[in-house]
Amino acid sequence: MSLHQAIDLNRDLPGVSATQVNFHPPTGISCLVVGAGVGGLMTALECRRKGHSVRVVERSPAPSTAGDFFSIGRNIIAHFYNHWPDLAAECERINYPSLVAYHTITGERVSGPEALRIGEPSMTLNDGSQKIIPFHRHHRPKFVAALLAQVKHLGIDVAFGAKVTDYFEDSDRQKAGIVLHNGERIEADVVVAADGIGTKSNKLVNGGDTRAYSSGMSIFRTSFPVELALSDPEIRDRWPLLDGDVPCLEIWGGYSDIICWLMTHKSDGKGIESWNQTVDVSRVLQITSKIPGFPEVAERLIKTTPKNGIVDWDIMWRDPRENWVSPAGRVVQVGDSAHTFLPSSGSGATQALEDAISLATCLEIGGKSNVPIATKIHNKLRFERVSCVQLSGFMNHQKQSNPVYAADSEDGPSFKVSLGNWMVMYNSEKYTYVHYGEVLNHLLSGRPFKAQNIPPGYTYKPWTIKELMAKVERGEQLRFGGDWS
Numbered sequence: 001m002s003l004h005q006a007i008d009l010n011r012d013l014p015g016v017s018a019t020q021v022n023f024h025p026p027t028g029i030s031c032l033v034v035g036a037g038v039g040g041l042m043t044a045l046e047c048r049r050k051g052h053s054v055r056v057v058e059r060s061p062a063p064s065t066a067g068d069f070f071s072i073g074r075n076i077i078a079h080f081y082n083h084w085p086d087l088a089a090e091c092e093r094i095n096y097p098s099l100v101a102y103h104t105i106t107g108e109r110v111s112g113p114e115a116l117r118i119g120e121p122s123m124t125l126n127d128g129s130q131k132i133i134p135f136h137r138h139h140r141p142k143f144v145a146a147l148l149a150q151v152k153h154l155g156i157d158v159a160f161g162a163k164v165t166d167y168f169e170d171s172d173r174q175k176a177g178i179v180l181h182n183g184e185r186i187e188a189d190v191v192v193a194a195d196g197i198g199t200k201s202n203k204l205v206n207g208g209d210t211r212a213y214s215s216g217m218s219i220f221r222t223s224f225p226v227e228l229a230l231s232d233p234e235i236r237d238r239w240p241l242l243d244g245d246v247p248c249l250e251i252w253g254g255y256s257d258i259i260c261w262l263m264t265h266k267s268d269g270k271g272i273e274s275w276n277q278t279v280d281v282s283r284v285l286q287i288t289s290k291i292p293g294f295p296e297v298a299e300r301l302i303k304t305t306p307k308n309g310i311v312d313w314d315i316m317w318r319d320p321r322e323n324w325v326s327p328a329g330r331v332v333q334v335g336d337s338a339h340t341f342l343p344s345s346g347s348g349a350t351q352a353l354e355d356a357i358s359l360a361t362c363l364e365i366g367g368k369s370n371v372p373i374a375t376k377i378h379n380k381l382r383f384e385r386v387s388c389v390q391l392s393g394f395m396n397h398q399k400q401s402n403p404v405y406a407a408d409s410e411d412g413p414s415f416k417v418s419l420g421n422w423m424v425m426y427n428s429e430k431y432t433y434v435h436y437g438e439v440l441n442h443l444l445s446g447r448p449f450k451a452q453n454i455p456p457g458y459t460y461k462p463w464t465i466k467e468l469m470a471k472v473e474r475g476e477q478l479r480f481g482g483d484w485s
């Protein structure tokens with residue numbers, strides 16, 4: 001099986017109908033979405049549901065099957081149950097529910113396997129019913145294919161092979177637009193830059209790119225058909241499925257049809273932020289050979305990875321950037337183009353999906369004549385929350401880089417990844433409906449607005465990576481007040 005086979009739009013997409021979706025009346029707002037990743041496709045779906053007309057352009061010639069796994073917040077699955085029931089069913093079908101066990105770098109089990117408890121097990125849906133939604137861990141290519149299937153089912157135009165080179169806006173004509181690699185210009189009432197980390201929209205939105213600092217760490221990542229690994233009996237014995245055929249996600253300090261392994265290591269400056277450039281397995285083995293006691297069976301597992309299967313992603317820090325909207329308010333960034341996350345945050349995809357819901361709702365409330373203020377309100381509603389999620393990812397990164405297995409700190413076991421209740425028990429659409437007016441008042445008359453989608457009791461303070469690193473170097477605890485659990 002080829003690792004990076006393109007998805008055939010006519011053959012491989014799952015069947016996802018929209019018979020149970022309630023579409024809002026047309027708003028007359030035209031949206032042009034750049035990027036058919038998680039954030040872009042969800043923006044297209046939510047814009048369509050809210051009555052805006054929408055089209056998508058994507059630079060890849062075809063949907064990409066690159067990438068391995070990410071977590072999707074249970075609040076997003078609850079949103080699918082509320083508004084996209086077929087998509088919810090597809091997500092349950094393709095989910096890889098797993099238990100988690102923590103290990104030392106030499107493979108000794110420290111805790112687990114146990115369910116990853118994040119928030120209450122049961123979510124309240126919009127009709128008042130309670131729904132138990134498990135932790136969702138998705139294979140990115142399959143999750144993107146599910147979103148794309150829903151988009152295609154609605155007849156939303158997705159142009160592949162359309163690389164955007166520039167963004168522009170014209171406040172007099174109340175239009176924004178993009179320039180494609182072939183010089184073609186396309187305009188709309190609002191352009192959504194969902195083109196990821198290397199977005200071309202920063203020049204217009206912020207006058208230039210956000211500075212990225214090397215974290216000094218890089219991460220090898222891969223996923224491939226599990227039969228390749230299980231053909232070795234020692235590997236099969238070491239990593240059996242748990243009772244009920246449940247896979248175990250093992251996190252080593254410091255199942256079913258696809259196996260995924262990730263390894264954070266000191267950066268040698270050769271990794272880059274790309275899902276398409278791969279490294280040879282020998283690079284990984286050079287590192288593991290220097291770890292005293294690193295189990296031979298783990299090296300055997302690494303060796304089963306197919307050629308061109310390992311990405312070496314350089315982990316970069318970026319300070320939170322408060323502004324995601326162009327001066328005239330007609331180009332707005334969502335997902336990674338607005339904010340990037342460390343792998344330890346487990347939240348990059350979820351925050352992109354929450355952005356999409358918030359933006360489409362703001363445009364719906366504002367209406368065609370208020371697009372510029374609606375995008376700014378969306379930005380204000382989202383920024384502090386996203387910045388707190390980024391901060392929580394930094395805290396997880398520190399825990400994982402220097403795991404202390406013996407003592408539990410006040411914040412719980414000091415080696416366990418934590419995602420707060422405040423992150424998961426959250427309804428992005430409802431929050432937008434409730435607080436849109438307050439933010440409008442805040443922007444127009446300066447009336448104070450206090451975000452309520454951040455850790456309870458915490459008063460937001462801007463932060464930078466440099467300040468955090470200095471705290472870590474001074475040996476200070478990363479504590480910020482409020483309840484982050």
Ligand SMILES: Cc1cc2nc3c(=O)[nH]c(=O)nc-3n(C[C@H](O)[C@H](O)[C@H](O)COP(=O)(O)OP(=O)(O)OC[C@H]3O[C@@H](n4cnc5c(N)ncnc54)[C@H](O)[C@@H]3O)c2cc1C
Pocket residue numbers: 034035036037038039040057058059060064065066067068069070140162163164165194195196197198199200275334335336337348349350352
């Ligand atoms: C191929 C790929 C594989 C990934 N694999 C993983 C993974 O295994 N685990 C994980 O945690 N995260 C992965 N990510 C990142 C993860 O999807 C994002 O962090 C998160 O979901 C936020 O999504 P996004 O839509 O903002 O950005 P992305 O998912 O990065 O999507 C951006 C989209 O914009 C397109 N694009 C970029 N530039 C242009 C341009 N100039 N013109 C037109 N289109 C453009 C890209 O091709 C891409 O489809 C992957 C991203 C990509 C693109």
